[in-house]
Amino acid sequence: MNPPDAAVSATSNPANKGQHGRRLRQRCVANRWFYFLLAPFFLLFFIFGLYPLLFSLYLSFLRWDALSPATWVGLSNFAALAQDELFFVSLKNTLLLGLYHIPPMMLLAFVFAVLLDRQCLKLKGLWRAAVFFPAITPMVVIAIVFSLLFGAELGLVNYLWWRAAAVVGVEAGVLPWLQSESWSKVTVSLLLVWRWTGYNMVIMLAGLQGIDRSLYEAAEVDGATRLQRLTQVTMPLMRPTFLFVFVMSMIGTVYMFDEVFVLTKGGPGVSSTNVGLFLFDEGFGAFRFGYASAAGYSVAAGLFLATLLVLKMGRKDHTA
Amino acid sequence: MAAGVRKMKIGGSWKSYAVLAGAALLFAFPGYWLTSSAVKTQDRIFANPPEVLPWPVAWSNFADVYAETRIVRAFFNTVLIAGCQVALTLLVCSMAGLAFARYRDAPGHKWLFALTLGTMMIPVAVTTIPVFIMLSQFGLINTYWGMILPGAANAFGVFWMRQYISQNVPRALYDAAEIDGAGHLTTYWCVVLPVIRPAMAALGVLVLINSWNNLMWAFIVLRTPDMQTMPLLIYMLQGEQGTPYGQVMAAGLLAAAPLVCAFLLFQRAFIGGVTAGAVKG
Numbered sequence: 001m002n003p004p005d006a007a008v009s010a011t012s013n014p015a016n017k018g019q020h021g022r023r024l025r026q027r028c029v030a031n032r033w034f035y036f037l038l039a040p041f042f043l044l045f046f047i048f049g050l051y052p053l054l055f056s057l058y059l060s061f062l063r064w065d066a067l068s069p070a071t072w073v074g075l076s077n078f079a080a081l082a083q084d085e086l087f088f089v090s091l092k093n094t095l096l097l098g099l100y101h102i103p104p105m106m107l108l109a110f111v112f113a114v115l116l117d118r119q120c121l122k123l124k125g126l127w128r129a130a131v132f133f134p135a136i137t138p139m140v141v142i143a144i145v146f147s148l149l150f151g152a153e154l155g156l157v158n159y160l161w162w163r164a165a166a167v168v169g170v171e172a173g174v175l176p177w178l179q180s181e182s183w184s185k186v187t188v189s190l191l192l193v194w195r196w197t198g199y200n201m202v203i204m205l206a207g208l209q210g211i212d213r214s215l216y217e218a219a220e221v222d223g224a225t226r227l228q229r230l231t232q233v234t235m236p237l238m239r240p241t242f243l244f245v246f247v248m249s250m251i252g253t254v255y256m257f258d259e260v261f262v263l264t265k266g267g268p269g270v271s272s273t274n275v276g277l278f279l280f281d282e283g284f285g286a287f288r289f290g291y292a293s294a295a296g297y298s299v300a301a302g303l304f305l306a307t308l309l310v311l312k313m314g315r316k317d318h319t320a
Numbered sequence: 321m322a323a324g325v326r327k328m329k330i331g332g333s334w335k336s337y338a339v340l341a342g343a344a345l346l347f348a349f350p351g352y353w354l355t356s357s358a359v360k361t362q363d364r365i366f367a368n369p370p371e372v373l374p375w376p377v378a379w380s381n382f383a384d385v386y387a388e389t390r391i392v393r394a395f396f397n398t399v400l401i402a403g404c405q406v407a408l409t410l411l412v413c414s415m416a417g418l419a420f421a422r423y424r425d426a427p428g429h430k431w432l433f434a435l436t437l438g439t440m441m442i443p444v445a446v447t448t449i450p451v452f453i454m455l456s457q458f459g460l461i462n463t464y465w466g467m468i469l470p471g472a473a474n475a476f477g478v479f480w481m482r483q484y485i486s487q488n489v490p491r492a493l494y495d496a497a498e499i500d501g502a503g504h505l506t507t508y509w510c511v512v513l514p515v516i517r518p519a520m521a522a523l524g525v526l527v528l529i530n531s532w533n534n535l536m537w538a539f540i541v542l543r544t545p546d547m548q549t550m551p552l553l554i555y556m557l558q559g560e561q562g563t564p565y566g567q568v569m570a571a572g573l574l575a576a577a578p579l580v581c582a583f584l585l586f587q588r589a590f591i592g593g594v595t596a597g598a599v600k601g
Contacts, residue, residue: 041436048447139533
């Protein structure tokens with residue numbers, strides 16, 4: 001096989017240059033099907049991936065609403081972003097939404113995965129299907145169903161709440177699931193838990209099935225209880241899977257759109273506007289293309305760093 | 321008593337079943353509420369106390385949504401867009417995956433693959449605006465192509481196909497095909513594709529779910545009622561002056577049903593589509 005750096009050695013030795021150039025050409029011709037097979041993907045990728053990525057960077061230095069001509073404004077979009085109160089509110093909301101929904105979702109997903117991983121369990125397909133199916137239903141539909149269920153006066157959830165309180169003998173008012181600035185994030189988080197638990201359960205189940213069963217047997221021989229096996233054997237080995245699920249959920253919460261767009265429209269006020277909705281509103285609500293691109297780039301860069309940090313911390317703990 | 325002990329041994333404890341049954345009910349409940357609301361009239365959807373069993377069944381919502389929206393067209397649009405996007409993505413990704421798996425010593429292999437891996441990290445939120453501007457300039461706003469093309473360059477799919485082909489298609493198979501006089505495209509179509517069918521099914525399912533349920537891109541690209549997809553139609557049914565919830569639920573049931581039915585039939589492929597990304601990635 002040819003060394004991969006043939007082109008480099010060709011330039012370092014001018015005497016062989018012609019020969020190496022010829023050989024490179026021969027290799028290209030011999031592998032022409034490599035380029036033919038790649039062509040459709042890279043054509044689409046350059047048009048809809050790489051070019052937009054660079055174009056977006058360029059846009060972030062412009063003020064442009066797509067109607068009037070664009071003007072070069074340098075870094076002022078980024079400066080304005082640093083002063084934008086709504087941007088920081090959306091960051092805070094994103095953080096809170098993540099804090100509210102990721103821990104309970106991961107806990108539930110793990111518990112269900114452990115239960116489903118038992119070889120002796122009956123009706124495995126049924127349980128898995130019931131918990132997983134939210135991941136394939138159209139979000140817009142279920143968000144509207146949630147808005148009915150959590151409606152203030154006539155929603156089923158408040159009705160049950162009211163009945164339960166009456167049974168205990170307490171006078172209960174309606175809970176403002178979608179009407180109060182402090183409750184809207186809770187309701188969105190419930191929707192997120194409902195939506196993503198099954199999806200992450202399936203991922204965790206795959207992680208559990210990758211664990212060598214003989215480790216459990218060894219632990220059992222050593223006299224470990226079921227709980228000890230779970231905390232001493234399973235959970236340390238599941239750390240990479242937990243990390244993966246956490247990072248994907250974190251990224252998902254930042255860019256999430258359908259859930260808040262349909263269920264709360266980011267409100268009441270801006271109490272449930274996350275970063276994804278903020279970016280959408282700036283771009284396609286206000287048509288501030290330059291500003292939205294600057295915000296998008298800043299968020300992507302920050303999230304990239306945050307992801308690296310989380311991965312590094314997660315791995316370090318693992319080896320320690 | 322003895323029977324009880326035996327049951328515990330083969331079936332796990334009753335507590336696990338109680339937890340699982342409770343969870344299954346809770347998670348399935350919004351689906352049930354969607355279905356039952358679809359067959360209630362508007363006033364019964366907001367009945368107090370809430371009507372848990374939708375009896376008698378009212379089909380009027382389906383008739384109304386058929387009469388007042390272009391729902392048949394929207395369903396057709398959704399099928400067409402999702403179908404084309406799945407087909408195009410599978411074709412493009414499997415070709416590129418084969419290229420990366422088979423022609424290891426082609427000049428440029430290394431950095432083209434690195435470029436592909438790097439693009440897996442490009443967030444859609446960054447490219448949405450430029451792609452929208454480009455589509456406007458090409459005249460692709462409010463067209464099927466505007467919905468289908470932007471998502472088709474799926475770097476993750478290429479990576480996945482490359483892994484699967486490397487692991488499941490031995491090099492001897494390429495040589496055998498060449499000796500038999502099969503061209504490179506024939507080898508792709510007749511030798512490689514049959515082997516990678518499970519991975520194609522799983523990737524196809526993943527693309528299908530995203531494409532079928534996509535609201536944001538439909539909202540940005542599609543403008544006229546005859547181009548709407550099901551998610552957009554449902555979103556647009558919500559009105560400033562009150563929403564016809566019965567119609568929304570009927571349309572929602574029709575939008576959700578195909579994927580849920582397919583999921584129940586092909587659970588393995590669906591689960592495979594979800595986990596492959598996590599396990600391989």
